[in-house]
Amino acid sequence: MAKSLLVISRQAPWSGPSAREALDIVLAGGAFDLPIGLLLLDDGVFQLAPHQDAKAVQQKDLSANLQALGLFGIDDVFACSHSLAARGLVHSTLAQPLDSAAITQLIDRYDQVITL
Template sequence: MSRSLLVISRQAPWSGPSAREALDVVLAGGAFDLPIGLLFLDDGVFQLAPAQNAKAVQQKDVTANLQALSLFGIDEVFACSHSLAERGLSAPDSAQPLSSEQISQMIDRYDQVMTL
């Protein structure tokens, strides 16, 4: 029986490798048909912002990985609505915004949680 995994991505895409590593973990899990979800929290919601210029900060662009999530069967993608609002962002169609209470309930549904 597969155990479900929730990956919580808390880092901005330009703050180092953590954002990319979180996406890599999720895509690898999806490739093996594991029940997996992805939550963008705190500065991690910046990964959802459109039109990022990763080259300007000498980082790799995560946009292609985000677009590949559905191809790997990753349909449970969430974003903290409070984190989005604090940063003046709105959730894209690819991520379901959740309140703090909804996040707590959602985390309880997963067998394992990994924060990057």
């Protein structure tokens, strides 16, 4: 049986390659039917912000990748509710908001955790 994997993305989509790499790992795991989840923490919640202009910072837009997660069978997408509120973002339909206690329980559910 495959071990479950939680990918924690803490970087904004325009701060470097980490956000893209996190999504690539999740999409690859979904393509191989691995039990995988994505948790957006800290500046990682900026990936959920609407109307981003990725070209302005010479980055590739990640919103299409986020929208494709469901097509790859990835339904476990979460966002830290405190991180969302601290950055003035509203809850997104793409990610389930979790408080600190729920995040601790979520991390405990997975066999392996990668933080980018």
